[in-house]
Amino acid sequence: MIRRGYGLTAASRRRQPYRFSQSPAIYSATRSRAYSDGPNAPTHNVAILGGGVTGLASAYYLTKELPRAKITIYEASDRIGGWLSSTRVPVKDGTILFEAGPRTLRPLGNGVLAARMVQELDLAKDTIFPQRSSPAARNRYIYYPDHLVRMPHPSFGLADNVWSLMTEPIFQTAVWSGLTEVLKDARSEEVQDESVGDFFSRRFSKTMVDRILSAVLHGIYAGDAWQLSAKSLFPSAWRDEATTSSVLMGLLKHRSEGVEVTKREADFLKEMMSFAWDPLLRATLKDTTVFTFKDGLGMLVDRLVRYLFEHGNVEIRTSTPVDRIKLSEDRSTVSVVPKGDAQSEDYTHVISALSPGHLDAVTKHAGSVPLMQPVPSVTVMTVNLYFRTPDLHPPGFGYVIPQATPFENNPERALGVVFDTAYSPGPQDVDLANWQITDSEQLKQARDQGQLINVNDFAWYNMPDRPNMQDQVEKRGTKLTVMLGGHWWNDWPSFPDEKEGLAMARSVVQRHLGITEEPEVWQVNMQKDCIPQYTVGHEQRLKSAHNNIWREYKGRLRVAGNWMAGVGVNDCLRSAYDVAGGLKEGRDGTGLEHIGTTEYVRLKQVRPGKEVKE
Numbered sequence: 001m002i003r004r005g006y007g008l009t010a011a012s013r014r015r016q017p018y019r020f021s022q023s024p025a026i027y028s029a030t031r032s033r034a035y036s037d038g039p040n041a042p043t044h045n046v047a048i049l050g051g052g053v054t055g056l057a058s059a060y061y062l063t064k065e066l067p068r069a070k071i072t073i074y075e076a077s078d079r080i081g082g083w084l085s086s087t088r089v090p091v092k093d094g095t096i097l098f099e100a101g102p103r104t105l106r107p108l109g110n111g112v113l114a115a116r117m118v119q120e121l122d123l124a125k126d127t128i129f130p131q132r133s134s135p136a137a138r139n140r141y142i143y144y145p146d147h148l149v150r151m152p153h154p155s156f157g158l159a160d161n162v163w164s165l166m167t168e169p170i171f172q173t174a175v176w177s178g179l180t181e182v183l184k185d186a187r188s189e190e191v192q193d194e195s196v197g198d199f200f201s202r203r204f205s206k207t208m209v210d211r212i213l214s215a216v217l218h219g220i221y222a223g224d225a226w227q228l229s230a231k232s233l234f235p236s237a238w239r240d241e242a243t244t245s246s247v248l249m250g251l252l253k254h255r256s257e258g259v260e261v262t263k264r265e266a267d268f269l270k271e272m273m274s275f276a277w278d279p280l281l282r283a284t285l286k287d288t289t290v291f292t293f294k295d296g297l298g299m300l301v302d303r304l305v306r307y308l309f310e311h312g313n314v315e316i317r318t319s320t321p322v323d324r325i326k327l328s329e330d331r332s333t334v335s336v337v338p339k340g341d342a343q344s345e346d347y348t349h350v351i352s353a354l355s356p357g358h359l360d361a362v363t364k365h366a367g368s369v370p371l372m373q374p375v376p377s378v379t380v381m382t383v384n385l386y387f388r389t390p391d392l393h394p395p396g397f398g399y400v401i402p403q404a405t406p407f408e409n410n411p412e413r414a415l416g417v418v419f420d421t422a423y424s425p426g427p428q429d430v431d432l433a434n435w436q437i438t439d440s441e442q443l444k445q446a447r448d449q450g451q452l453i454n455v456n457d458f459a460w461y462n463m464p465d466r467p468n469m470q471d472q473v474e475k476r477g478t479k480l481t482v483m484l485g486g487h488w489w490n491d492w493p494s495f496p497d498e499k500e501g502l503a504m505a506r507s508v509v510q511r512h513l514g515i516t517e518e519p520e521v522w523q524v525n526m527q528k529d530c531i532p533q534y535t536v537g538h539e540q541r542l543k544s545a546h547n548n549i550w551r552e553y554k555g556r557l558r559v560a561g562n563w564m565a566g567v568g569v570n571d572c573l574r575s576a577y578d579v580a581g582g583l584k585e586g587r588d589g590t591g592l593e594h595i596g597t598t599e600y601v602r603l604k605q606v607r608p609g610k611e612v613k614e
C-alpha cells in the first residue's frame with residue numbers, strides 16, 4: 001500500500017460560505033403529478049410525518065421499493081434534515097465547517113445503508129475516509145479523574161497497554177472484575193430488565209461502570225448508566241448471561257461457534273452483501289472506521305432531497321405541522337389534518353417519523369387511549385470552537401467524561417469533547433511539498449491494480465484530485481466541539497443561553513486541555529430533546545405500543561425513527577429501510593413488529609461472501 005502523497009492537479013477550492021440547506025421554498029415547490037387510473041396509477045398514497053433524516057430516508061426507500069407510490073412529506077419547521085445541520089463559517093483565511101449534531105458515520109452494522117447511499121447518491125467523490133490506523137480512529141480518551149487517559153488499543157503494544165491498566169486509577173478493579181466475571185451467579189429468571197449500571201456492576205464492578213462505562217454511554221446516549229436499559233442497549237450480553245451464565249463465556253462462544261444474531265439481522269446482512277458494490281469504494285470502506293463528507297453530513301440530506309425531486313413522485317411540505325391523523329370508518333385510508341388553514345388529505349398509509357411525544361399528540365383524540373407511554377429524551381448543547389493555533393489537543397478523536405469524574409474537575413457537567421480537526425485532512429496533509437513521489441501516472445497505475453492510495457492517514461479515493469478537506473483555509477487551526485447537558489440537565493429548571501454555553505465550553509477546554517486562546521469563531525447549538533433514552537422497561541413499552549398501534553390502525557400507520565432500536569443516524573436509516581420494505585411486502589405491521597424477536601441464528605463468518613448460517 002502506498003502511504004505518502006504524490007503529484008496531482010490542485011483541487012478546486014470553494015471560497016463561498018456554504019449552507020447545506022437550500023432555501024425552504026424549494027421544498028414547498030410541488031412537483032406536478034400525473035394521476036391516472038391506468039397501469040401507471042399510484043399503488044400507494046403515503047404521507048410521511050417529519051422531514052428529518054428518518055422521514056427523508058423513508059421516502060427514499062419507498063421510491064425504490066414502490067416506484068409508483070405517491071409520497072407527501074409533512075415537516076413542521078421551515079427546514080428539513082432535523083438534527084443533521086452543517087454550516088460553513090467564514091474565518092480570516094477561508095471557511096471552516098461546523099456540525100451542530102452528528103458528524104461522522106460508521107460503515108458497519110446498520111451503517112451499511114449509509115455506505116450504500118454514498119454509492120447510490122454519487123457521494124463517494126465528496127466523502128472523507130480517515131484510515132482505520134489513523135490517530136483519529138485509534139486514540140480515544142476518557143477524562144478521569146483529572147487528566148486524559150488514552151484507552152488501550154492493540155496497536156499500542158502489550159507493554160504500553162499493561163502499564164496503563166496497572167497505573168491509571170480509571171482501570172482500578174477492571175482487570176480483577178474481568179477475571180472473576182465467569183464465577184458470578186447469573187441473574188434470576190424473574191428479572192425482566194435492569195439498568196446498565198446494575199447489570200455491569202453485578203457482572204463486573206460498580207467502579208468500572210462509574211469510571212469507564214458511563215463515559216461510553218455519555219458519548220452515545222448522553223444518558224445515565226443507572227437509568228438506561230441493559231436489555232435494550234446490550235442485548236447480546238443480556239442474553240449471554242441467561243444462556244451461558246456469563247458475559248465473557250458468551251463472548252468466547254461467539255468466537256468459537258460463530259456470532260449469534262437474530263434471524264432478522266442475518267437476513268439484513270445477506271441483503272446487504274448482495275449489493276453491487278463499487279470495488280474501490282468497498283476496499284476503501286474496509287480500511288476506514290468512520291467517514292464524513294466535505295461539506296459535512298448535511299450533504300446527505302441535500303443529496304436525498306435532490307434524489308427525491310429527480311426520481312420520486314414526492315412532495316415536501318415544509319412549515320406544515322400536522323394537527324391530527326384519523327383512520328376512516330372503513331379503515332381503508334388515514335386522513336392527515338394539518339394545523340391552520342391547509343386542507344386535510346386522505347392517504348392509504350401514514351409513516352410517522354416523529355418523536356413518540358409528537359406521535360402521541362397527533363393520534364390523541366377526545367376519549368382515545370394513548371398509543372404509547374412516553375420515551376424520555378435528553379437535551380444536548382453542542383459548542384463548536386475554532387482556534388487559530390493548530391494542534392491544541394493530543395492526536396485522537398476526542399474524549400468523554402464519566403459520571404465518576406469529581407465535580408471540581410467538571411463543574412460545567414460536560415459530557416465530552418470531539419477533536420473535529422482529526423477526521424478531515426488539513427492543507428499540510430495535501431501539500432505537495434510534503435510528498436515524496438510526484439508521478440501521478442505511477443499512482444494511477446497502482447490504483448488501477450486495486451491498491452488503495454492514502455495520504456497522511458486519509459484515503460485518496462478521488463484521485464487525481466486531492467483528498468477532500470472540510471476546512472477550506474490556507475493554514476488550519478484547531479476545531480473542537482464541546483458537548484454539554486444530556487441527563488445532567490434533566491432536572492434543571494432552565495438551560496444555559498448562548499453566552500453561558502460558550503463560557504462553559506471555554507472553561508471546559510481551559511481546564512482539560514489548557515486552551516486559553518480566544519476562539520476565532522464559535523457556534524452554540526441547543527438540541528432540545530434530541531436523544532431518546534431507552535430506560536429500563538423500554539422493550540416492554542415498545543411491545544405494547546406495537547399492539548396499540550396495530551389495534552387502532554391495522555397496518556395503515558407505521559412508525560420509524562431513533563426511539564426504537566438505536567439512536568444514531570445509521571439506525572434512522574435502518575428503521576426507514578425496514579418500514580419501506582414492510583409496506584412493499586404488504587406485511588402487516590407497525591414498524592415495531594421486530595421488537596423482542598426471539599429467532600436467532602449463528603453466523604460462522606460475517607465477511608462478505610463467506611457467511612455461513614447454521
Ligand SMILES: C=Cc1c2[nH]c(c1C)Cc1[nH]c(c(CCC(=O)O)c1C)Cc1[nH]c(c(C)c1CCC(=O)O)Cc1[nH]c(c(C)c1C=C)C2
Binds near residue numbers: 399
Ligand atoms: C452530537 C451528539 C451525539 C451524541 N451521541 C450521538 C450524537 C449524534 C449519537 C451517537 N454517537 C455515537 C454513536 C455510536 C454509533 C455511531 O454511529 O458512531 C451514536 C449513536 C458515537 C460518537 N460519539 C461522539 C461522536 C463524534 C461519535 C461518532 C458519531 C457522531 O458523529 O456523532 C462524541 C459524542 N457524542 C455525544 C457526546 C456527549 C459525545 C462526546 C464526546 C452525544
